[in-house]
Amino acid sequence: MARNGSGAYSLPVNTWNPATNGVSASAADWQTLINDVASALTASVAADGQTPMTGNLAMGNNRLTGLGAGTATGQSVRWEQLFSQGVEADIASATTTDIGAQNTNFLRVTGTTTITGFGTNYNGPRFLRFAGAVLLTHGSALILPTAANITTAAGDLAIAIPKATSGTADGWVVFYQRASGFPLSTTGLVPTGAVTTSGLTQATARMLGRTTAGTGAIEELTGANVSAFAAAATDTAQGVAELATTAETETGSDTGRVVTPAGLKGALLFSNGFESSNQTVTPNSTLNVAHGLGARPKMFDVVLRCVTGEAGFSTNDEASIIQTVPGTSVINISADATNVIIGYTGASTQVLHKTTQVATTITSGNWAFVVRAWA
Numbered sequence: 001m002a003r004n005g006s007g008a009y010s011l012p013v014n015t016w017n018p019a020t021n022g023v024s025a026s027a028a029d030w031q032t033l034i035n036d037v038a039s040a041l042t043a044s045v046a047a048d049g050q051t052p053m054t055g056n057l058a059m060g061n062n063r064l065t066g067l068g069a070g071t072a073t074g075q076s077v078r079w080e081q082l083f084s085q086g087v088e089a090d091i092a093s094a095t096t097t098d099i100g101a102q103n104t105n106f107l108r109v110t111g112t113t114t115i116t117g118f119g120t121n122y123n124g125p126r127f128l129r130f131a132g133a134v135l136l137t138h139g140s141a142l143i144l145p146t147a148a149n150i151t152t153a154a155g156d157l158a159i160a161i162p163k164a165t166s167g168t169a170d171g172w173v174v175f176y177q178r179a180s181g182f183p184l185s186t187t188g189l190v191p192t193g194a195v196t197t198s199g200l201t202q203a204t205a206r207m208l209g210r211t212t213a214g215t216g217a218i219e220e221l222t223g224a225n226v227s228a229f230a231a232a233a234t235d236t237a238q239g240v241a242e243l244a245t246t247a248e249t250e251t252g253s254d255t256g257r258v259v260t261p262a263g264l265k266g267a268l269l270f271s272n273g274f275e276s277s278n279q280t281v282t283p284n285s286t287l288n289v290a291h292g293l294g295a296r297p298k299m300f301d302v303v304l305r306c307v308t309g310e311a312g313f314s315t316n317d318e319a320s321i322i323q324t325v326p327g328t329s330v331i332n333i334s335a336d337a338t339n340v341i342i343g344y345t346g347a348s349t350q351v352l353h354k355t356t357q358v359a360t361t362i363t364s365g366n367w368a369f370v371v372r373a374w375a
Helices: 027-042 223-229 246-251 261-268
Strands: 089-092 106-110 126-130 157-165 168-177 273-275 285-290 299-306 329-335 339-346 350-352 359-361 367-374
Touching: 246 261, 285 367, 299 329, 299 339, 339 367
Parallel strands: 089 106, 106 126
Antiparallel strands: 126 157, 157 168, 273 367, 285 339, 299 367, 329 339, 350 359
């Protein structure tokens, strides 16, 4: 006997059921009863999972407990799996990148292969994060925002929905956010007629505005336009001012430009300097020492450096030159854009003794010229 539609089973009625004292039971009725029980057991659910379901399983407001977590397509999911949505997994970019076949909603797209579709598995949206530059190709198999190709960048985010239309694999990208924060398209950000006739665009403009308040087209403003909007700086009011060059600072007559620390240093101090190695002292000769400053020095000097102790001086002590020794020598020092020139006429020269301050003739071999210059 079949179950009664509510799951209750009753034995078939015959000489064995109900059993009656004194009534003979036939072998045929026994076989009928046993066969009916076997059919009922076969239609029941086996605990070891052998029996496939042939109809809907009515739970009567009860729960399935102890359910294993689903891990593949076609398997049931536990309550907590509905909300965890999985962890981020990597998927390599391919011509068809089958995002729907992945057992997680969060995917990081790696690789650089151009993507033209998202596959034929359709089980909900996927949240995508791109690891680098990949070309997404807009077309019938992959519908993209702005209806144009997108080249991704590391950190870009997207929500994509794989779907099918008339049996053809399609995919929709319903959201796309660049990591840079820039929009996919700047179309419409500048109102119609708000660019110049030379083709100025939002991408090339530095500063947009009107040159006449309240009228005229919005166009790129020149430096003069911007300066015209701000008052010139004075010694009593803030405003716009040009920076003075070093040459203008040195001239010292400009009252409308602003001096910078670098310009002040160049005008009042020295930006470069030179010091020579020890130069041989040779009487009756001219010595040219290249300073490499690229311009005539603003200041230069030549001293005598002691290389062998004499006149109270020790090695590496320095002394000023007595440039004219009557009847003995004349030393003249000059400079141009290339050299500091030492002209030495005479057989010997003198220094003031270090301790007695008495003019003392020196031995040329005990001393060296050292040249210093600043520009």
